[in-house]
Amino acid sequence: xxxxxxxxxxxxxxxxxxxxxxxxxxxxxxxxxxxxxxxxxxxxxxxxxxxxxxxxxxxxxxxxxxxxxxxxxxxxxxxxxxxxxxxxxxxxxxxxxxxxxxxxxxxxxxxxxxxxxxxxxxxxxxxxxxxxxxxxxxxxxxxxxxxxxxxxxxxxxxxxxxxxxxxxxxxxxxxxxxxxxxxxxxxxxxxxxxxxxxxxxxxxxxxxxxxxxxxxxxxxxxxxxxxxxxxxxxxxxxxxxxxxxxxxxxxxxxxxxxxxxxxxxxxxxxxxxxxxxxxxxxxxxxxxxxxxxxxxxxxxxxxxxxxxxxxxxxxxxxxxxxxxxxxxxxxxxxxxxxxxxxxxxxxxxxxxxxxxxxxxxxxxxxxxxxxxxxxxxxxxxxxxxxxxxxxxxxxxxxxxxxxxxxxxxxxxxxxxxxxxxxxxxxxxxxxxxxxxxxxxxxxxxxxxxxxxxxxxxxxxxxxxxxxxxxxxxxxxxxxxxxxxxxxxxxxxxxxxxxxxxxxxxxxxxxxxxxxxxxxxxxxxxxxxxxxxxxxxxxxxxxxxxxxxxxxxxxxxxxxxxxxxxxxxxxxxxxxxxxxxxxxxxxxxxxxxxxxxxxxxxxxx
Amino acid sequence: xxxxxxxxxxxxxxxxxxxxxxxxxxxxxxxxxxxxxxxxxxxxxxxxxxxxxxxxxxxxxxxxxxxxxxxxxxxxxxxxxxxxxxxxxxxxxxxxxxxxxxxxxxxxxxxxxxxxxxxxxxxxxxxxxxxxxxxxxxxxxxxxxxxxxxxxxxxxxxxxxxxxxxxxxxxxxxxxxxxxxxxxxxxxxxxxxxxxxxxxxxxxxxxxxxxxxxxxxxxxxxxxxxxxxxxxxxxxxxxxxxxxxxxxxxxxxxxxxxxxxxxxxxxxxxxxxxxxxxxxxxxxxxxxxxxxxxxxxxxxxxxxxxx
Numbered sequence: 001x002x003x004x005x006x007x008x009x010x011x012x013x014x015x016x017x018x019x020x021x022x023x024x025x026x027x028x029x030x031x032x033x034x035x036x037x038x039x040x041x042x043x044x045x046x047x048x049x050x051x052x053x054x055x056x057x058x059x060x061x062x063x064x065x066x067x068x069x070x071x072x073x074x075x076x077x078x079x080x081x082x083x084x085x086x087x088x089x090x091x092x093x094x095x096x097x098x099x100x101x102x103x104x105x106x107x108x109x110x111x112x113x114x115x116x117x118x119x120x121x122x123x124x125x126x127x128x129x130x131x132x133x134x135x136x137x138x139x140x141x142x143x144x145x146x147x148x149x150x151x152x153x154x155x156x157x158x159x160x161x162x163x164x165x166x167x168x169x170x171x172x173x174x175x176x177x178x179x180x181x182x183x184x185x186x187x188x189x190x191x192x193x194x195x196x197x198x199x200x201x202x203x204x205x206x207x208x209x210x211x212x213x214x215x216x217x218x219x220x221x222x223x224x225x226x227x228x229x230x231x232x233x234x235x236x237x238x239x240x241x242x243x244x245x246x247x248x249x250x251x252x253x254x255x256x257x258x259x260x261x262x263x264x265x266x267x268x269x270x271x272x273x274x275x276x277x278x279x280x281x282x283x284x285x286x287x288x289x290x291x292x293x294x295x296x297x298x299x300x301x302x303x304x305x306x307x308x309x310x311x312x313x314x315x316x317x318x319x320x321x322x323x324x325x326x327x328x329x330x331x332x333x334x335x336x337x338x339x340x341x342x343x344x345x346x347x348x349x350x351x352x353x354x355x356x357x358x359x360x361x362x363x364x365x366x367x368x369x370x371x372x373x374x375x376x377x378x379x380x381x382x383x384x385x386x387x388x389x390x391x392x393x394x395x396x397x398x399x400x401x402x403x404x405x406x407x408x409x410x411x412x413x414x415x416x417x418x419x420x421x422x423x424x425x426x427x428x429x430x431x432x433x434x435x436x437x438x439x440x441x442x443x444x445x446x447x448x449x450x451x452x453x454x455x456x457x458x459x460x461x462x463x464x465x466x467x468x469x470x471x472x473x474x475x476x477x478x479x480x481x482x483x484x485x486x487x488x489x490x491x492x493x494x495x496x497x498x499x500x501x502x503x504x505x506x507x508x509x510x511x512x513x514x515x516x517x518x519x520x521x522x523x524x525x526x527x528x529x530x531x532x533x534x535x536x537x538x539x540x541x542x543x544x545x546x547x548x549x550x551x552x553x554x555x556x557x558x559x560x561x562x563x564x565x566x567x568x569x570x571x572x573x574x575x576x577x578x579x580x581x582x583x584x585x586x587x588x589x590x591x592x593x594x595x596x597x598x599x600x601x602x603x604x
Numbered sequence: 605x606x607x608x609x610x611x612x613x614x615x616x617x618x619x620x621x622x623x624x625x626x627x628x629x630x631x632x633x634x635x636x637x638x639x640x641x642x643x644x645x646x647x648x649x650x651x652x653x654x655x656x657x658x659x660x661x662x663x664x665x666x667x668x669x670x671x672x673x674x675x676x677x678x679x680x681x682x683x684x685x686x687x688x689x690x691x692x693x694x695x696x697x698x699x700x701x702x703x704x705x706x707x708x709x710x711x712x713x714x715x716x717x718x719x720x721x722x723x724x725x726x727x728x729x730x731x732x733x734x735x736x737x738x739x740x741x742x743x744x745x746x747x748x749x750x751x752x753x754x755x756x757x758x759x760x761x762x763x764x765x766x767x768x769x770x771x772x773x774x775x776x777x778x779x780x781x782x783x784x785x786x787x788x789x790x791x792x793x794x795x796x797x798x799x800x801x802x803x804x805x806x807x808x809x810x811x812x813x814x815x816x817x818x819x820x821x822x823x824x825x826x827x828x829x830x831x832x833x834x835x836x837x838x839x840x841x842x843x844x845x846x847x848x849x850x851x852x853x854x855x856x857x858x859x860x861x862x863x864x865x866x867x868x869x870x871x872x873x874x875x876x877x878x879x880x881x882x883x884x885x886x887x888x889x890x891x892x893x894x895x896x897x898x899x900x901x902x903x904x905x906x907x908x909x910x911x
Contacts, residue, residue: 027773027774028773041687042689043686043687043688044688044689045688045689046688049688051643051644051645125651125654126654127654127655128641128651128652128654128655129651130643130645130646130647130648130651131645131647132647132648132651133647133648134645134647151650154653154654155650155653158653158657158662162662162663171649171650172650175650265658265683265688266683268688268689269689269690269691269694270689273689284689285698285861286687286690286695286698286699286861287699287861287865287866288772288859288860288861289861312859314859315856315865315869316856316857318754318857319769319770319856319857319858319859322757322761322762322769322770323769323770323771323859325762326761326762326765326768326769328768328769328771449872477637477638478638478872479872480638480639480640480642480872480873480874481637481638483638483639483642483643483644483646484637484638484639484642487642487646487649516647517646517647517648517649518645518646518647
């Protein structure tokens, strides 16, 4: 019996102990100059694919675009891979001069062709670039027409080879209608011949007719031109005052053509990835740590003072704070700081909190009762006391009268927003629902993992109960399911938030154009769309802001599509020996701007 | 010969179980609401089709299933949907040894401490030592590790500064997570040992041993323990599987790069390939440990040999 016991335990033990060599017991962070935590595991490092602020932090450390940010004031553009640029008189053509010594981290020269390749990769839809529309092709001359034509080509091919359900097919056809040109006539003809449903037959006929009017569009027609290996020209669709900020966005970063072509989507795997920024990935253990080291091929090595950085990947902010307080971490950004402790941290000298260019708001689904009625929407908006929400959250937020956070030069054109006025709110609601008992059941869509959205819900529910006598129910979903419900507009009232992608009010206003992908309310107004379009073509800042302000007035006061709740804050904790952090509205913290002074303590 | 048939039968049954588990999972995960590729910046939902096509999600379900089974046989689950820089097997190969090593330490600690405490409690039955050990044991079962872990971190890392608050790499970083992970198992094992020992101590051969004038410690730890420990051995199989699959909270709180968290995050992110990969590995493990337990029954309990 004893031998069996021993044997059994021996087998289990030997199996488990056998994993010791693979468990890799070694301390990676021991000799790092800086140990920081930006949050959890980054999902992708492909500059064209990423959308999250966490991924931006990694990608901005690993890659660099034509334009970068000024270390002293990160809201201003500064030379990146391009050491200078020229702007034509009509402000439509930008010619970038690339540094001759710019290289990829494998030693290959970085040329204008890498930029062209990266941009064409997005336009040709070789990657799932979520920012293709908002940050990319709409700014390039003929970019939209080319992209839509390529999209039509892709969807036509998919319709020929697969047979999607009718709802999806309709979605495809709507998109094809926008982009089909004479080049697509054969495929359209083929699909029309095999189509049995008369409803779709008619649509094919209409698309065919429109496509015949549109000449084919080629990449040569797009405003991207490589003039020499170190000179690239971009022609804009419209004059865009904030275009340099756009050029500095990761979507515009170059990718190494040879490497991407060799490995396909696997090019971002740690063993394959080749970068052009100030740092390279040395080691990476998922959900644990990424070790960055200074890139020896970076064009300005003297500007990068950190040699080795340990990026802790932490899923629980409280673990990050424990590490920080015991001396294992030097620098935490907001996503690594427990939100419910910010109130206590405010008194500490190593804690910094400041406003950002972002807003949290309520969305109405305007496609169905009760919120298809503007008076009901206004009644809700006017019976929410934003001050109370901010008091409950206690993260340093400020109540938001408007969607666009305070922005230099724009404030005087901004609407006031609807006031907190329960008296009037009740009157408005009475117009539509004289008997409040008849008010339909309303659910508040929110994210289950976020404590904040639950707190917001509780405050709003109590206020609506008190001020209007109506009851709203919570509907908490995981992030992915929440987004899915939002994009299908399957909700009544929903939590929403937006972080400005670039430093201009337009990043908030153009979200709500008719059928805009980030609109997600079902609302649309041709006048609003026209204003946004008009503003995009104006260069005079005052005129442009005046029009955007007018549009915001419609969105908030006249139509009341969203209810701004508060402006978010950003915060960080850092030890006194971490230098070079400049608090800014845009959450732009480039790792290459940081350094540590000699007073740094070693690992405990 | 009988043993060979027994083993073959068990093996076939195990393969069938794993096949059923992953097939069912394949169907079920596709019923979870939510799209793995949705993003808060989805201006154009049709962009998602690009990535869906790359992952083969535009193909008919049966084709997808066939591709998945073909991959699973050679342990290739393709790229992770959420962590685009990794293949599912990369993540498992890196994470699993860490979880396994941690689990091994925890289980070893649990077995030694549990057996010792259980034997002690049985020997000093109904004394204050018995009551105290059993009280601690009940506490160990009742307190969830998401409560114990932060408590230990607060006491031993933040206040006393004996151990690092989290991390992986040094031996001092192993202490707290191993203790937290093993606590419930210490509790179970000591209860099992105590029960087995009490039964064994009532047997005639113990009286004989005592009558021979053997030292009491020898009676308890050599003669009685041999029989008293049998229930513990059969418990070790499921315990090993449980400790490997149940390390999510400990891994998250203590920042350990194990595999436990993929099991949870993959579901939250609707990462189909990672979910299926993790389920496959875990179902293999569960089946394997049950297989070991079955074999041990074969030796321990003669009744299983008869059919």
